[in-house]
Amino acid sequence: MRFARRTVAALQRSQLSVQALTRLSSVVIFLLASWTDQPHLALVALQGTLLAIPYTLIEALVGRPLSAGLVPAGWDLERWARRAAVVTIVPVGAVAYLSALIALPDVTPWSRLAMIAPVLLQLPLEAAFWSTARTRSRQLANLVPQLTAAGTLVAGAALALTHQRLDVAAVPAQLLVLGWVWLRRGGAPDRTVRPPYLASVRVGSAYCLAAGVDLSYSVALPSVAGRIVGVDAIVVLRAMELAFGPFHVALSASTREDIVGGRASRFLTGTRVFTGVLLVAVSAAVLGSSWVRGVLADELTRVAVGVIALFCVYKAMLAVSTWLSVRHMIRAAPRRFLASAVGSRVVAFGGLAVSIAVVHQVSGLFLQLAVTEAAVVVWYVLRARGTPPQVEPERVTTLDPAASA
Known part of the structure; x- marks a missing residue:
């Protein structure tokens, strides 16, 4: 008990x-x-x-x-x-x-x-x-x-x-x-400054822009897939995303734990290990069972196992790039992280541009996703290595009447 x-x-x-x-x-x-x-x-x-x-x-x-x-x-x-x-x-x-x-x-x-x-x-x-x-x-x-x-x-x-x-x-x-x-509200006595409304959003503006860039890529991916491969590609993408739903729950949990923990967060955590376990389990299920693929979508049964394996590799690279991105965000200055985030999306959009020019099948699309996400991993590794120590922000020690207005 x-x-x-x-x-x-x-x-x-x-x-x-x-x-x-x-x-x-x-x-x-x-x-x-x-x-x-x-x-x-x-x-x-x-x-x-x-x-x-x-x-x-x-x-x-x-x-x-x-x-x-x-x-x-x-x-x-x-x-x-x-x-x-x-x-x-x-x-x-x-x-x-x-x-x-x-x-x-x-x-x-x-x-x-x-x-x-x-x-x-x-x-x-x-x-x-x-x-x-x-x-x-x-x-x-x-x-x-x-x-x-x-x-x-x-x-x-x-x-x-x-x-x-x-x-x-x-x-x-x-x-x-x-x-x-x-009803449970309350503030610590050493935190007395009421920031102006504009300053309240200015602190996180760089991260907001980076999130907007990420969202734009998420919206563009299925649209481009449908345009260059056809409607079946959209269905296959959606079916694979549904299959990896449990993996994404764990991945979101691991990244949010990093953000809540800040610089004290550890890289190897139980949630991160569980995310890896789910990645392997889902990959094994969709690769090893034609019945699972048929339940997800009829269109998925017509896709070769090797092509589906490319999508599984893409998800593995996505997990690594997501973890590296969050840890880079925690340790880098906002402007440097924004440049890193925009650079990673430039790489990703560049991959989509290549797909538009040369890809005509789902296999080519999944290969492009896996290769591009691997390039994003390399990008964040290089950016993290070159990140200078972050300067602490100026501390507010007295109550500013203008800020309290």
């Missing part, structure tokens, strides 16, 4: 449980909508995509500056994180609404607003996670996304049973968790 309690406690403190619960709630809400809420299924699907924005944006604006040690010592971290979230609400809301308007022009304005409400509420929740992880404990910080995901599952089940719209399933849990965070 004691072993079981220790195991549960260790899982609760791990980012694996956070990522798994978050992914599970998204998948379950989509499935429930497909069974009981067909009129709002498209909105639920679009919402799942848009929820990546607050996750990525607040990690860049709050989590990464904290990890790199760029936040002045006198700043009230909770107020700073909240203000960074507040500044982003309007632009994120505009992007989300415009996306819904373009993708679903026949949907009513009220339905679009209802769909983007959870996206906007997720901004302060992500900010609360990062500030709590630094000012209190990782265990308490993990409760923010864990309780939100668990509450979303409960609300989703209730809405499905009563045949209500499911694109608002996360709202009750989000509001309850935000209320809980607000």
Whole structure:
């Protein structure tokens, strides 16, 4: 019994449980909508995509500056994180609404607003996670996304049973968790400066730009694949991404643990080892079983095993490049990391350009992905070796009336 309690406690403190619960709630809400809420299924699907924005944006604006040690010592971290979230609400809301308007022009304005409400509420929740992880404990910080995901599952089940719209399933849990965070708020006495709203986002602006560049490549990849190979390539890519879903959960957990730990994080961790185990397991499953490939997509059964092996190599290179990128971000100055991130995407986009010119089959596309990602690994190794020691930011030791305004 004691072993079981220790195991549960260790899982609760791990980012694996956070990522798994978050992914599970998204998948379950989509499935429930497909069974009981067909009129709002498209909105639920679009919402799942848009929820990546607050996750990525607040990690860049709050989590990464904290990890790199760029936040002045006198700043009230909770107020700073909240203000960074507040500044982003309007632009994120505009992007989300415009996306819904373009993708679903026949949907009513009220339905679009209802769909983007959870996206906007997720901004302060992500900010609360990062500030709590630094000012209190990782265990308490993990409760923010864990309780939100668990509450979303409960609300989703209730809405499905009563045949209500499911694109608002996360709202009750989000509001309850935000209320809980607000009741537990407080700041350390040595962190008294309230940073101006503009300064709150300026600290992480370089990381935000780097995240935007990464997102642009993620969007471009399936589009280019469909353009140069055909619709089947998009289906095969999507099927392989679904197969590697558990691997990506673990990979996200390992990188977020690095960012939460900052410069004290270790390279060899249990989560990182688990990520490698999942990589091998998924690769073995899709390579060794034609039945698994058929379950994922009929188009995948027509792809040679050797071609699929190239995609598995690409995922292995992606894991290494992701880990190197995060550790480089923690140790490098923001401008140097931004240059490194942009350079890595120049390499990646260069690979896509080569594909457009010479690739006409899925095999060529997967080979290009594997070779290009290996080049990105080499790029980050070289950039990390040439990284000079980072200068500590100027410390704020007195209360600045202008900053407190």
